[in-house]
Every structure is written in C-alpha cells, then in structure tokens.
Amino acid sequence: MTERFSFSLHATDGRARTGTISTPRGEIRTPAFMPVGTAATVKAMLPESVRATGADVLLGNTYHLMLRPTAERIARLGGLHAFMNWERPILTDSGGFQVMSLAELRKLTEEGVTFRSHIDGSRHMLTPERSMEIQRLLGSDIVMCFDECPALPADRDRIAESMRLSMRWAQRSRDAFGDRPGYALFGIQQGGDKEDLRGESAEALRAIGFDGYAVGGLAVGEGQEVMFRVLEYAPEMLPEDKPRYLMGVGKPDDIVGAVKRGIDMMDCVLPSRSGRTGQAFTRRGVVNIKNARHQEDPRPLDERCSCPACRSYSRAYLHHVFRSQEIISSMLLTWHNLHYFQELMQGMRNAIAAGRFAEWETDFHAQRAEGDIEPL
C-alpha cells in the first residue's frame, strides 16, 4: 500500500486513458465507475456485494451525511469507512450540488450557502471551509472543492459569474484543506457549455494546483449531444497527469462517450436507482422487468452475465418479485446493474490497454442495437 495519493497512466488509445489511482486505502483502476452510497449505504446492497461487483471506490454525499447522522457523529464513530463497513477509498462530493437541488430556502452569497434541511427543516450553512471540515470529519479519501453551478441551458453571464465564484471557492477550499498526505483534493472545472469559460476555469484551477480535476456542471439537463460537445475540449484543458472526473454521469452510452473523450472517473445513482424501479441494464440495452412479456420467461436477464441475479434467477422470478414489491427485487436488480456497469469499465480498461478501444466501442453499440432477446 502506498502512503500517498498518486495517479499513473498505463496506456492511452486516442483520447481514452487507462491507469491506476493509488491511495493508502487501495487502488482505483481507471476508467472507474463509482457507485453512490448517499446515506452511508449503496441502497439495497451490502458493501461486500458492492465490492464483489468490482467497485474500487464509493461516492458519499456530504449534504445527506451532514444532516443525518452528521459528520461530527460519524467522526466520533471512527469515520465513514468504519461506520458503513467499506474499507476501500471513498470520494465525497462537496455538498454544493445537492444543496441546490434538495434543500429548502437556499440563499447563496460570496461566503457560501445557507439552507434548511429537507429532512427536518433545520438551518445550516455550507462554505468552502465548512465543506472541507465535513469531508475531513467523514474521513473521505478524495475530497471535492465546494462549488456551485447553474442548470443548462443558462445564459453566458450566469455561467461566467457562477464559474468565477466557484474558482474563488476553489482557492478557499485549497487553503482550508491544507496538507494532508494520503488524501486528495480535486478541483472542479466549470464554465457550462462555453469553451472560453471552460478554459478560464481550467487555468484558474491549474494555478491553484489539485490532485485531480473534475469536469463539473454537466449532466444537469443539457443532453448527451451538448455534453459530448463540451467533452471534446474540456478534459484536455486539465492536466494530463492527474485523474479527470466527470460528475454525475451516467447512462452506459454516456460513460463510453466520456471515456472516449479522456475521462477517468464517473459516478451515478443510475444503476442503483434503476434497480429499484425495475430497470436492468444489459449488453443489449435496458430491460423493463415489470413488462408482462417476462412473466413466464425462464431465461436470465443476460445469459452471459455472471452476477447472482443472472446466475440463479429467471426473468419470470425477477418479474414476480418486482410486481410483489419484494425487497429482493431491489437487491438483485441493483446487484445486476452495478455488475454490468463494472463489467463495462473493465471492458474499456482492457480495450484501451490493448489499443482496441475503437473496435470495442463499435461492438458495444452493435450489441445494444440488437435490442433485447425476442420474447418466447
């Protein structure tokens, strides 16, 4: 085990990259997909099962954890890793994004954001300094700068103003984070869909200096076409020798397109949330297990998948337990989806290492174009 946080690139293929992030809590193979453990649990999964899917790192949500059970309580209980029984790396977001999407009576100033909890209405304030303190109390291995961003589309002035505030907050985050060997602080590029603002943001972050860089302000309603257009230039503005993280992405084809454009890390609630609503991701696209066509289908979701849901259960069973609102439905479909997402990442890592990413991508899209297996 290393004592420091570091990143090494093993291979590139076009703009796609594969490498390893080393931390005292273990290695993260990139490109990496991070399951989301919002409230100190990846919903419907035991942490050993999350690990079994191939996940090297989880994401925790500062906003949720600061409200319940609170960062101070988690610190007194030995930190988030011990609390939730996940010994490997954890990345925490800054809380900024979810304050803006979930909290009530938000008020944004230069200092930070005041808001009321969506759980009990209690008043709180988040600032760059407080976000750094909370993420330190949680024991997060990869800490994100406190930032703010508009939903897209937004006008240029709103994007620029927000980006510049986030850059001032990035400096305050850096100052507050201090020197913590073994822990990483990531800056977050903003600038919406404006190339020059993305460039200005990247320069500001480079000047401060971070252990990794996120492309922020995407996956906020702009659609895949706009997102990919931004990813044509935004990642390359960031230092090549540090990991690049695209926040809140995404669907399998979003992920593949992002990796193709030089992204190393991603997170999304999609595999777990979809698991709870009866949607399964497979090589051949999305399966809606609640559909009556599955009610007597003895075949697995995907005959080539080795997850527990596919190894031991028919579509008919998965349909039955979903319709019966049984908890095992969420358990099995979430497991399957997380397994699928991790297999997707492993496939891309292998393809990039072999210099065959383009062929891999063609095959990925071809399999999806086939659509689900024919009904019996």
Add this chain to the structure above:
Amino acid sequence: MTERFSFSLHATDGRARTGTISTPRGEIRTPAFMPVGTAATVKAMLPESVRATGADVLLGNTYHLMLRPTAERIARLGGLHAFMNWERPILTDSGGFQVMSLAELRKLTEEGVTFRSHIDGSRHMLTPERSMEIQRLLGSDIVMCFDECPALPADRDRIAESMRLSMRWAQRSRDAFGDRPGYALFGIQQGGDKEDLRGESAEALRAIGFDGYAVGGLAVGEGQEVMFRVLEYAPEMLPEDKPRYLMGVGKPDDIVGAVKRGIDMMDCVLPSRSGRTGQAFTRRGVVNIKNARHQEDPRPLDERCSCPACRSYSRAYLHHVFRSQEIISSMLLTWHNLHYFQELMQGMRNAIAAGRFAEWETDFHAQRAEGDIEPL
C-alpha cells in the same frame, strides 16, 4: 441423500426431543425453525444468506403463491425450489389459514372455501383436493393437509364442529395426495384448548396415517399461557415416531416452551417482520434499534453474535439506516434475527443431546432477565 422421507429421534430430555428429518432434498435438524418465504422470498434476504443462518427448510405460503404468480406458472418454471433458488426442503401450508385471515368474501362449505383475492379481487376456491394439487405443482417436500380453525377463545361447539370438518378434510387430503415417495403429507390436529377434542382429533389423524403431525389452531390469539397448557397434552397424543410441528410459533420464549413440551418444528414471520420494523432479538431480549439511545452507540447489537450485522456494524449505524429508511436496515436486522433464531435452535439441539435442556433453559431465561446492555 435418502430417497424417502423419514424421521429419526436421536435423543430426548424430558419431553424435549432432537432428531433428523431426512428428505431427498436434504436433512432437517430438529427442533427446527423454518423461516417464512411467503411470496417465494424470505423478505430482504438472498436464499444463500438464509442458508448461512443455519436454516434447513423454508415455509412457503400456498395462498400467496396460488394467487401470484400461480402454482401452474411455478410448475411450468420448474417448481418452487428452482423458481426461488432454494434447493433444500420446502414445507408449504395448505392455504386454509391465510384464506381465513387475508382473503375477502370468504364462504365456507363442506366442499371447501370460496374467496376473492386480496390482490386483485379475482374469485378462487380452495378444497382439500385443490390444495393438494397446488402443493404438488409447487413441488413442496412437506405438504400440509387442508384445514380450518377458529380464533381462540371460541366456544366448544364451534371448536368441535370445525375440528370434525378438518378431520374429514384430512381424509380427503390424504386420498388426494396419493403415494408420492420422497414427499411427506402432515396431518393437523385441531380441537382448540379442549383436551378431549384434541384427543378425538389425534385419534382421527392416527387412523388415517401421516408422515408427520402438526399441532394446529394455536398462536391464534390465545396467549402463551393457554398455548403452553394445550402443549402439556396435545403433542403427546400424536405418534412419537413422527415429527410434530407447531404452526405459526413464535417468539423465542414460545419456541423454547414448545420444544420443552415435545415440539420438533416451528415457523414464524416474526424474525423477518420484526427486522423490517427495527426490532432485533438478542440473548438479552428485544432491542428497538429506532430508540435514540442507540444513535451514537459504537457497540454491536450483541457482541457474542457472529452474524454480519453484529460483526461489522454498530448500533449507531443500524439506528441511522433504520431512521433513513434504507433497505440495508431490513437486510441486516432480518439476517441478525434469523441468525439468532437458528442459534437458539442449535443451542436447544445441543442441550437436548447432552441431557442438559433444563440447565440450558434456566440460562436462556436468566440472560433475558438481564435486559439489554446499559446505555453508554
């Protein structure tokens, strides 16, 4: 593996017994506690986890399964074992009890019971013959006679009339079941809290002849005192060389008292249902995890328990995920409770084999009398 259903007694201690039920699908160590898998799942548990708690056999509910996904569909999918991924023995109830407690517009005749589904209002009929057919379609290893019973207290005439109807249905169940090597049919003694009626019922069942015998019509509101009074005489009226099954029991002290009085098998939803409502069973009694006293308690539910919930999580974590309504709360507490119930059975089996059941029982009650550990 045996090809036939059989029961062998290994030891007795007072009236308590320990033995083994052998079936083609595996052995059942008695006294046995059977987790309930109502709708083809033990709620919030994967079947391999249920097995890891020490369960040798599950109970499936005929009423629920006949309505959804239907016995015919399960048969076409290869039977209940394959459908729910549980290869070991399954016992199914006859459906009679749950028709009377869950279905709508019930009408009871000599022929059977007509009712409407509580799920979609569809009309159905259960008779001894239809119940045998459904349990055969499910592939149940231990089939229960179709019966009917009143809640207690009830007057003598109602109990007698109901018992005699159930005895006529027992003969019809026996006739319909036929000769199925490797599968067992259990008769169900009725007679409420009337010793002479219990005797009359036992005689009727003995005359027909079954592979095992249940004490039915208890755990229907009579309370522990009345139940234990009936268990002073009812089990001994049944053949000594066949397993005796007390249906729908119960709390840990009910189970211990029943084993003490000669019961070999039990089932109850309590460990799984309580797990979902934040109640944990421990050596020292019941812990309500939602209580604020646990919110910062770093200790496990039970430091001497080896289940995943106790091995890897604090009371503080269990409190947090319960309060946050996270699925992992149901998963961990159900696992803990099923583990506790199975450890309880193993403790009794060992004590009976060693001729130390009385000492074991004294210790069981002494530990519970201590109450939960002191708050920090």
